[in-house]
Amino acid sequence: MSLIPIILCGGVGSRLWPVSRELHPKPFIRLSDGRSLLQKAFLRAASLPDVKEILTVTNRELFFKAEDEFREINTDRIGTSFICEPFGRNTAAAIAAAVSRVAETSGADTLMLVLAADHLVADELAFAKAVDEAAKLADGGKIVTFGIRPETPETGYGYIEADGNTVLRFIEKPPLEKAREYVASEGFYWNSGMFCFTVAAMLREMKQHCPDILDAVSSCMRESRISNGEGWTQVQLDPKTFGAVREDSIDYAVMEKSGNVSVVPCSIGWSDIGSWTAVSELSKPDSHGNRIEGEALLHDVDNCYLMSRDRIIGAVGVENLIVIDTPDALLVAKRERAQEVRHIYAQLKASGHEAHKVHRTVHRPWGTYTVLEEAPGFKIKRIEVKPGASLSLQMHHHRSEHWIVVSGMAKVVNGDREFFVARNESTYIPAGHKHRLENPGVVDLVMIEVQSGEYLGEDDIVRFEDVYGRA
Known part of the structure; x- marks a missing residue:
């Protein structure tokens, strides 16, 4: 029986601000070993037996960022697919979309392992052993969750009370005294938010306990666009129909209502890195x-x-x-x-400050830009374009731009002209001119952009052509 890990990669970046932001949430934070939590989740899933594909559910604004993260570490060339949400609708909708996609591509008997992109697991061998136990239970038709043996009386986690593999009840985040009582007792576990099940089993449970979410997501999937790239497939969920999906967690929508849930107690060095x-x-x-x-x-x-x-x-x-x-x-x-x-x-x-959303260095499908200095009437950026990548054919109403290449070679469209700009050379883009920047080389293109004008907002952009589907 094949296993497809599902990585849920979302979040708004609130608990680990200022390193995490809305467009750089916790899964993308790099730890001291240089790898992000998302990369660690991918490698954890890829190390399991017989995994040929990993499916990630994420915000569409984070797709290219996630794809870059995987490309950096995916040395075994495991297939990657993505479901891109226009906005969050919590974990029930995300899992419903993943189940619907896997049902179509791999069949109802396929095992799915749901992992969070922002959790840390220190003991990989114990994790693999727990997944093996969960897979056997899921093969028998169970919806399986992973219960972490508690080490301290945490009040920030939900708990599971169990008798062996049988779930007795799910418990909301408790007060400190209750948490101490749970840790002192046997049979109480932290709710990890990881799950294992077959496609058929989860479809059956959703049809019984949250049919409106499943039906709305299924309708959205039929209206959604599928595209393919080098080693990846993307399902871009239709915003209009996805907006009709009710927001709910998988715990409330299914797990706490179902009588078909088992738990695998485990000690895997788990943490949700929540502060x-x-x-x-x-x-x-x-x-x-x-x-x-x-x-x-x-x-x-x-x-x-x-x-x-x-x-x-x-x-x-x-x-x-x-x-x-x-x-x-x-x-x-x-x-x-x-x-x-x-x-x-x-x-x-609430105040609309940019620091909740982005860093000074902002990731784009083609590379990054960093705001070096900004004042009324001008903005200076460092722009880095990946080899073979290009920005959209675009135009600005309110600003002109002066480009100076400091490394690599730039291919430039400026109005009706197309030409190359080498290192230590520059070009000027007047306001109102259609223009495009491309890196035709095999090394990164690095340039300094000086913007000038009465309005320098990132929304002053009209796209005419775009290889990333943003036009």
């Missing part, structure tokens, strides 16, 4: 309990977590702090209040 405190615990402390990523100079500092990739941090006479430094935002918080970072994110979003 900066959890991230800090991945680093080794020094003799004063401080954990440092980057460069920091400390004097009389205890039990702090300091992260900075670009600048030196100096700290004097402080304790129990989290300090996260990024090029455009700085977070300072007490360790015990790390979960409250989401309130800062909420304020930024």
Whole structure:
């Protein structure tokens, strides 16, 4: 029986701000070994026996970012497919879409393993053993969840009460006293949010417990567009019909209602990395309990977590702090209040501040751009275009652009002219001119763009042609 892992890759970036943002959520955060949580989830799935394809459900704005992440590590050339949502509708809709797709491409007997893109699993062998046990139960028609043996009285997790593999009940996030009681007792587990089932079993449960979600998603799938690229397939969900899908979690929609759920208790070194405190615990402390990523100079500092990739941090006479430094935002918080970072994110979003959504370096299908400086009337960017990639044929109403190539070779369309711009050469794009930038070479194209005009917003763009389907 074939197994298709499903990676759910979403989130808004609120709990690990300022490193995570709406368009750079937690799955894309790189840990100290240089790999992102999403890459770790992919490799974890790819290491299982007989996996020929991995399906990822993500926001359509994150598709090319996720595809880049996989290309970097997918040395075994495992098939990758994507379901791209126009907006989030929670896990019930995401799983319904994945089940509908796999039913069509692989059949009702196919085993599916649902994984979250932003979880960490330290013990890969124990994970593989738990999946093997879950697959046997799922082969018998069960919907299987993974219960993590609790080590501490966590109040941020839901719990499962079980007798062996039989689920007795699901429990909401408990108060501290209840959590302590659960840890002291046998038969209580953290709800990991990982599942294993056959296509036929989940379709049967959804038809019984949330038929409106399944029907609405099925209608959306029929209206959705399928495209293929080098080693990948993408299903881009139709926004109009997907908007009719009711928002609900798979726990509420199916798991808590079903009488056909089993659990596999396991100890796999699992964490959902739900706060900066959890991230800090991945680093080794020094003799004063401080954990440092980057460069920091400390004097009389205890039990702090300091992260900075670009600048030196100096700290004097402080304790129990989290300090996260990024090029455009700085977070300072007490360790015990790390979960409250989401309130800062909420304020930024409510005010429309860009820092909730993007970093200064923004990923695009063709590469990246970094805002170096911005003031009324001008903006300076560093633009990097991948080999063989091109920006859309486009035009701006309100700004002109001056391009200076600093590395590589650029192929430029400017009005009715097409020409090449080499290193140390430049060209000028007047407002209102159709233009396109392309990297025809085999190394990255790096250039500086100076924009000038009365309005420099990213929405001042009219696309005429685009290889990424954005025109």
